[in-house]
Structures are given as structure tokens and as C-alpha cells.
Amino acid sequence: MAEEDSPRKATIVVFSGSLDKVMGAFIIATTCAAMGLQTTMFFTFWGLSALKKGPSSATCKRNWMQKMLGMMLPKKAADLPLSQLNMAGMGSKMLKQIMAQKKMASLPELIEMARDLDVRMIACQMSMDAMGICKEELLDGVEVGGAATYVGEAKDAQINLFIS
Amino acid sequence: MAEEDSPRKATIVVFSGSLDKVMGAFIIATTCAAMGLQTTMFFTFWGLSALKKGPSSATCKRNWMQKMLGMMLPKKAADLPLSQLNMAGMGSKMLKQIMAQKKMASLPELIEMARDLDVRMIACQMSMDAMGICKEELLDGVEVGGAATYVGEAKDAQINLFIS
Amino acid sequence: MAEEDSPRKATIVVFSGSLDKVMGAFIIATTCAAMGLQTTMFFTFWGLSALKKGPSSATCKRNWMQKMLGMMLPKKAADLPLSQLNMAGMGSKMLKQIMAQKKMASLPELIEMARDLDVRMIACQMSMDAMGICKEELLDGVEVGGAATYVGEAKDAQINLFIS
Numbered sequence: 001m002a003e004e005d006s007p008r009k010a011t012i013v014v015f016s017g018s019l020d021k022v023m024g025a026f027i028i029a030t031t032c033a034a035m036g037l038q039t040t041m042f043f044t045f046w047g048l049s050a051l052k053k054g055p056s057s058a059t060c061k062r063n064w065m066q067k068m069l070g071m072m073l074p075k076k077a078a079d080l081p082l083s084q085l086n087m088a089g090m091g092s093k094m095l096k097q098i099m100a101q102k103k104m105a106s107l108p109e110l111i112e113m114a115r116d117l118d119v120r121m122i123a124c125q126m127s128m129d130a131m132g133i134c135k136e137e138l139l140d141g142v143e144v145g146g147a148a149t150y151v152g153e154a155k156d157a158q159i160n161l162f163i164s
Numbered sequence: 165m166a167e168e169d170s171p172r173k174a175t176i177v178v179f180s181g182s183l184d185k186v187m188g189a190f191i192i193a194t195t196c197a198a199m200g201l202q203t204t205m206f207f208t209f210w211g212l213s214a215l216k217k218g219p220s221s222a223t224c225k226r227n228w229m230q231k232m233l234g235m236m237l238p239k240k241a242a243d244l245p246l247s248q249l250n251m252a253g254m255g256s257k258m259l260k261q262i263m264a265q266k267k268m269a270s271l272p273e274l275i276e277m278a279r280d281l282d283v284r285m286i287a288c289q290m291s292m293d294a295m296g297i298c299k300e301e302l303l304d305g306v307e308v309g310g311a312a313t314y315v316g317e318a319k320d321a322q323i324n325l326f327i328s
Numbered sequence: 329m330a331e332e333d334s335p336r337k338a339t340i341v342v343f344s345g346s347l348d349k350v351m352g353a354f355i356i357a358t359t360c361a362a363m364g365l366q367t368t369m370f371f372t373f374w375g376l377s378a379l380k381k382g383p384s385s386a387t388c389k390r391n392w393m394q395k396m397l398g399m400m401l402p403k404k405a406a407d408l409p410l411s412q413l414n415m416a417g418m419g420s421k422m423l424k425q426i427m428a429q430k431k432m433a434s435l436p437e438l439i440e441m442a443r444d445l446d447v448r449m450i451a452c453q454m455s456m457d458a459m460g461i462c463k464e465e466l467l468d469g470v471e472v473g474g475a476a477t478y479v480g481e482a483k484d485a486q487i488n489l490f491i492s
Contacts, residue, residue: 008319013489015352017412020209021328024179027290031311037319045348046412063429065422072413083328084181084210085236094229095294101227102293126355129430130423147359154487155336155365159318161177161326162489164349164411172483184373185492188343191454195475201483247492248345248374249400258393259458265391266457323482325341325490 009157010037013150015164017046017074018083019092019107025163026110032159033117040157041114042150043142044124047163048131049074050107051123051138059136066132073131077107115141122149173321174201177314179328181210181238182247183256183271189327190274196323197281204321205278206314207306208288211327212295213238214271215287215302223300230296237295241271279305286313337485338365341478343492345374345402346411347420347435353491354438360487361445368485369442370478371470372452375491376459377402378435379451379466387464394460401459405435443469450477 010032014025025041033039043051054076062070074080085091096106105113114121122145123138135144154160174196178189189205197203207215218240226234238244249255260270269277278285286309287302299308318324338360342353353369361367371379382404390398402408413419424434433441442449450473451466463472482488 010315010319013352013356015349015491016328021179024177024209024326024328027311028177028315031315032319035312035315035319037315045352063426065426069413069422085233094233098227098229098294104290104294126432130426130432147355148363151338151356151359151363151365151487155338155360155363156486158320159315159324160487160489161324162352162491163179163326163328164344164352164491174479174483180492185343188341188373188490188492191475192341192479195479196483199476199479199483201479249397258397262391262393262458268454268458322484323479323488325488327343327490327492 008037009153010039010159011150011154011157011161012039012041013162014041014043014047014050015045015162016083017049017080019080019095020082021163022047022050022077022080023107023110026107026114028161029119030110030113030117033114033119037159039117040120040122040153042122042124042145044127046073048123048127048133049080050077051121051142052076052133053137053139057134057136060132060134062132069131077111080107111139172201173317174203174323175314175318175321175325176203176205177326178205178207178211178214179209179326180247181213181244183244183259184246185327186211186214186241186244187271187274190271190278192325193283194274194277194281197278197283201323203281204284204286204317206286206288206309208291210237212287212291212297213244214241215285215306216240216297217301217303221298221300224296224298226296233295241275244271275303336365337481338367338487339478339482339485339489340367340369341490342369342371342375342378343373343490344411345377345408347408347423348410349491350375350378350405350408351435351438354435354442356489357447358438358441358445361442361447365487367445368448368450368481370450370452370473372455374401376451376455376461377408378405379449379470380404380461381465381467385462385464388460388462390460397459405439408435439467
């Protein structure tokens, strides 16, 4: 009974930076939130690309390896590639076209929905440090946290997923 | 105590269409079911390939992009590639050979076992719409559902996994 | 209340053999253990590479397919490639360099930390049989178990993740 009274929670670790997997993460997250679960998404490693606003900040300090990495990775959610059949971007373009025809939400729309539904989005501090990504480069409202923040949420959640 | 009385549940999202990962999903699912957990597998995106019966249906309507996608994707569980070292099918053929020598169950056998153990298999409606896959192309007994069906099961389950 | 009294548990299936994903698994596992959760990692398929000690044993029997597989797979945790941007090892070398500069723990150090924190590491028997890996080739202290061992732990755990 105690369990019924306390709010139900869900957490999703977004480790992947592929369009298809990140969309899967947001579809589950927004469904969880719409069904009344307090939902937290924790973005780490390649997944951080989904939270980037776009142009990189000139004031963010990076060494040459991090600069190179920044050039190779997507600059924002709309640029993410497919995990398979990406075919130099043609695959992800086709997927987006099909989804638009079927009136399905795009990734930027899903992110907006997640925000409206109060889904917490946390960027992994350690990954930001390793990859050379600064807070001002991330979408507004994104929090920054560590593995302990994640485990603190997950240990009381009913649904915990890791999307790699 | 209430928790002890209610049946224990497990859910597995199968997002991947790789032989090795889908086999992992079915090995865990059949073990869960054999150990008394009500087990539900939710197949989405690339994972749908594992549920396809074989030849595609002529009455299933598809636009040209979906037709192209259908040609590029595996036609049935037995055709799935490995996620690594597939080497144009040689890798998956070798894995199947080794497993047969060791008397391990093949993927089609694992699917059959899952059925016998009453594992629920749900195909994601939205992925079917996006990829142009019709219900008559899926194995008999497969249900069709949405993200809300999945979250409804997962929020009361002890084990929830996402296999990407 | 019963739930509060019994120790909290976490399980992580490590299916992937990529440096980035295995590091993610160990960072979460050590954090769980440091926060008081009884933590079990279950290594299967490609993930077994992370537990290999190094040189393969001459007394371990392998057929020619397993020998070939052994030659293609990493020999120990320090040899794991990145899941993306590995660029023939340059990517993983650069990641390790950045992490050393930032004073972050390397994978071998994380494995050592996991041991010190009493994280249980279980190698999947069926994967070992299929891939031709013998117990003496795995790090000391690693247990061997099957899917039932895993589900037995996971069904009572608060956090269950599958890292593929």
C-alpha cells in the first residue's frame, strides 16, 4: 500500500546518439509522464548530442582532441543519424519524411512534449567533461548531474531502462 | 506482502533486429516465464523483423520508401544478421552452426518455446505504420499495441529491459 | 515495509564489448555498490571480452570456428574498441588519453573498484560454451552462471539494466 501512495517513477539512460534510439527513448518517456510517472532522462556519452542546441560556444574550452570530436559528432537533435541504414543521411531523411506523412511527432517535437510534461532531462557531468561540452551548449532547462544523481532516482523507480 | 501475492512480471523491449541481441532477449524471456514471471516482449523498430513470417503480403499497402526499406530488411527471424562480425552472413551462419553442435536452441526454436510458455509478444503499432508492415505479415499470435500498452505492463513489472 | 528492510539490489547485463558501453556499465555498477545496493553484473556474448585476462589458455579446447572468433575478438578489457568513431583504435586511444588528463578512472581501474566494492561479476556459461572461452581465461573472482542465475537476482532487484 505504501507503494501505491508514493509517486511512481521512471528513469531512462540515453547512451545512444542515434535518431531511432533517441526517438524510442522520448516516446517511452513522454508516455510514462502522460501516464502519471515522474520521469527522468539521463543523457550520457553519445546521447548528449540529442541535447545540443546547435552552434558550439566559442567560450567553451576544448583541447584539440575534443575539438576534433566536436566536429565529428552531430550538432543538434535534428542532425542525428540512424543506427542502421543511415546511408550518409538519406535513411534518416526518409524516416523523417515517412513520419511526417503519418503525422507522427518529430524528435524536436517529442523533446518539446517531454518538457511540457515535466520530464527531467539530466546531462551527465563526466561525459560533458570528457567530450568537451559546456552547459551553455545544451537546451534550456537541461540539468547537469552525475551517476549518483541517476542511481538516486533509479533505486526508487518502477521502470529503469538503458538505451545504448 | 501485497507484492508477494500479486504475480511477478517482466517486460522486454526488443528494439534491435540483430540475431545475437534478439536471441539474448528470448533466452531471458523464456527463463523469466519458466521461473513463473508473466512475461511480455514488446517489438519495435528494427526488432519487428524478428516477428515477420517470411514472404511479404501483396495486400499490405506501402509507399515506395517503405517498399525500399522492406527490401533492405530481413524477411524473417532466421535471416537476422549479427550485430558484429556478420561478414555478409558468414558470421551468423557460423554462430548457428556452433550452437547446433552444442545442442543450443536456435532462434526459431526459442520463439516457439516462448509461445509455449505464454510469453506475450506485442508488435509496436507506430513502428508497423512507419515501416509499412501489416499484421498479416507477423507470426500468428502476435498482438499489436502502442507505447501505452507497454508502459501499462512495465509499471507493475519487477524486471524491465530495453534491448537496443 | 518489508521492502525497506530487505537489502536493495541492482543487476546489469553487459552484452556489449565496446569500451564506452562497458565503462558505462562499470560506472553505474560501482555507483550502485557505493550507494549500498548489492550489485551483480552479468557478462554475456560480446561482453565476455571485458572479463578476459589476456593471453588465451592452451588447454582450453576450441574448434576451428571458435579459434577464428578468438582471434577476431579483443583479448582483454584494455583492448576493447569504441562502439563509434573507433577509427582502427585511434578513437579509443584518444578517449583514454582525455580521461587520463581529466583524472577519470580507466576501465581496468573501474573493474578493480568494482571488485573492492564487492560487485558480483558473473560470466554467462552458455556464451562461454558457444564462443569457446574457458574459466581460467577470465579474471580471478569471476563466477560462472546461467540465465536462471541472472533472473533469480533480477526479480528482486530495484534496478535492472541491459547494456547492448
